[in-house]
Amino acid sequence: SYELTQPPSMSASPGQTARISCSGDRLPNQYAYWYQQKPGQAPVLVIYKYTERPSGIPERFSGSKSGTTVTLTISGVRAEDEADYYCQSTDRSGSVVFGGGTKLTVL
Amino acid sequence: EMQLVESGGGLVQPGRSLRLSCAASGFTFDDYAMHWVRQAPGKGLEWVSGISWNGVNVAYVDSVKGRFTISRDNAKNSLYLQMNSLRPEDTALYYCAKDTGLQIAATGHWGQGTLVTVSS
Numbered sequence: 001s002y003e004l005t006q007p008p009s010m011s012a013s014p015g016q017t018a019r020i021s022c023s024g025d026r027l028p029n030q031y032a033y034w035y036q037q038k039p040g041q042a043p044v045l046v047i048y049k050y051t052e053r054p055s056g057i058p059e060r061f062s063g064s065k066s067g068t069t070v071t072l073t074i075s076g077v078r079a080e081d082e083a084d085y086y087c088q089s090t091d092r093s094g095s096v097v098f099g100g101g102t103k104l105t106v107l
Numbered sequence: 108e109m110q111l112v113e114s115g116g117g118l119v120q121p122g123r124s125l126r127l128s129c130a131a132s133g134f135t136f137d138d139y140a141m142h143w144v145r146q147a148p149g150k151g152l153e154w155v156s157g158i159s160w161n162g163v164n165v166a167y168v169d170s171v172k173g174r175f176t177i178s179r180d181n182a183k184n185s186l187y188l189q190m191n192s193l194r195p196e197d198t199a200l201y202y203c204a205k206d207t208g209l210q211i212a213a214t215g216h217w218g219q220g221t222l223v224t225v226s227s
Binding site for chain 1: 142144151152153154157164166167168169202207210211212213214215216217218219220
């Protein structure tokens with residue numbers, strides 16, 4: 001089955017840039033999406049179609065793609081950005097697949 | 108304001124059935140595909156099933172194929188998940204989510220979830 005691979009955890013200090021990667025061999029051809037989930041809350045879409053930002057999402061969140069890897073970049077990390085982040089795409093059959101998630105700790 | 112409200116969760120014995128519902132409001136329901144996504148306690152997100160705007164296209168994760176059935180009633184702005192032959196590993200918080208378009212692609216807006224516990 002198709003898998004999206006993310007690092008389990010990472011950390012950043014306030015004001016730094018955090019980059020969370022997600023790799024999968026179909027990512028060059030299938031859109032990637034990113035979600036933020038804070039404890040006890042439902043996930044929130046922060047990036048869609050690789051690079052687009054929904055209304056209401058701060059400009060410090062951005063997305064990029066290079067080959068089979070997509071990256072969520074948080075510029076000028078804030079304490080409130082501490083959360084789990086998940087990438088998502090679709091497999092060959094058109095089913096939705098999530099990455100395992102990355103826990104971002106703001107030091 | 109866009110809202111998705113799940114209901115129907117609860118404690119159920121292994122092998123039994125449960126039907127989840129999701130009431131949608133604040134957007135044109137039949138303009139979007141819809142999904143069910145679950146999250147076991149302390150674990151990551153797992154997509155369970157999706158359905159296109161008109162119900163023609165449906166898809167499931169392998170672990171629920173043949174046991175779960177997704178459906179929608181556009182006249183009632185409602186999404187459903189019929190879960191049969193439940194197993195302990197189906198225990199999770201089940202989220203209803205609205206897609207970003209007509210066909211199954213991605214989960215945009217999410218509800219707050221309904222908890223399903225499968226245990227004897």
